[in-house]
Amino acid sequence: LLTPAELERVRVVLVATRNPLNIGAAARAMSNFGFQRLHVVNPYQPAFREARSAVGASAVLEGAVKYKTVAEAVADCTLVVGTTAVRRRNLQHVVRRLEDGARLIRKRLASNRVAILFGSEKSGLSNEDLSHCHWLMRIPTSEQNISMNLGQAVAVCLYELIRDVRAPRAPEKLAPATAAEVERITNMLLEALGASGYIGLRRVADVEQRMRRLVRRLNLPARDAVLWLGILRQIVWKMHSGRAPKE
């Protein structure tokens, strides 16, 4: 998990972007994942700051800095990473899968600024742009459709940077029912089975143990145990034609 200082050290650099809606979408993804620094190099539409796609990201878009060259946009970084859809663009650069590249970027962010470059929608980064990069990173897309939408590519790359790489955490579990609660349900179920004739119809010697196991396999949370007990009690009551159930 990146610290606020590390998030601040990332520069998302959009080079020669054609559609201002994509700049807005990139800003939105940055804001969603806590990044702030957007650098824009030679956008096709100078009025990109009005992009309506930057929902909740007006601060990122207003703080965006416009540059004329890639060199200026990445000047304060010690690592410059280009993104590419192509598996092996040419022999000029090492290409890493996003999962591996992000690991190296996270390490560098501990004390240095890192630029991540995204090229234009049509043609990606030019060879001139790429020559400023230390290495390239590619999102592991399917061979059948390697080219992602720009805003989606930015979202996926930034997500990979902030995703939790530690061991899985336990989910926010619902409190489980106690054995006493589960046993009350079992007993009420057995009474319902008797009252309905289900037990009478199918004579099984170990029916009680079978039902006990059946109920335990439900792994009921405490909250639901209360509900089920009430439901069964009402059903038993109805089958006894209004007489109160034993329990």
Added chain:
Amino acid sequence: LLTPAELERVRVVLVATRNPLNIGAAARAMSNFGFQRLHVVNPYQPAFREARSAVGASAVLEGAVKYKTVAEAVADCTLVVGTTAVRRRNLQHVVRRLEDGARLIRKRLASNRVAILFGSEKSGLSNEDLSHCHWLMRIPTSEQNISMNLGQAVAVCLYELIRDVRAPRAPEKLAPATAAEVERITNMLLEALGASGYIGLRRVADVEQRMRRLVRRLNLPARDAVLWLGILRQIVWKMHSGRAPKE
């Protein structure tokens, strides 16, 4: 990494989507990551199949199936997962971070079909929609801007499903230079230092070892070693005013 059969077992279910461009963007992300089955429940615009945003994903969009209810759209699945931006929507569902949820989904996909539900752009999934879900999953967005664009959210969730969870792979490395090549460069550099007067100016006893270490710290790939040797040779040649360098 998901197998083709596992990819086919995922149903991306878009419920009450307002903007057909977002359906197209979801289809594009599905295609980028190798997923095929798109289920659309009550889209706001029935003509969603014409969405121009589905670049390279016409097969996914044309194969999309339209349903009137969530129940029908998820009928063939054994696990139904809802997505939410909210951390703890209510007490009705377990909410897992995407990293953890995706792990469970991958396991289930080994032999079962799984539906992943995405709600409308404005309000997300309704409580009625959520009641069809076994649990919920949230993308770990920043508190300051929790709500993602629909197409970007789909892209991030699907990426997390297909990302490589194994140990890091070595990057496609450039072949490193041999010790002999590095030593030739060192010698040519020393000759250049002598010819330029750099060594003469700064008398350092262990200059040769210092330079040898300096050159080795460059970790030159074989390809670049050839280039550097040529550059140095030319410089030495020029400094010797046309006389060939020793080497």
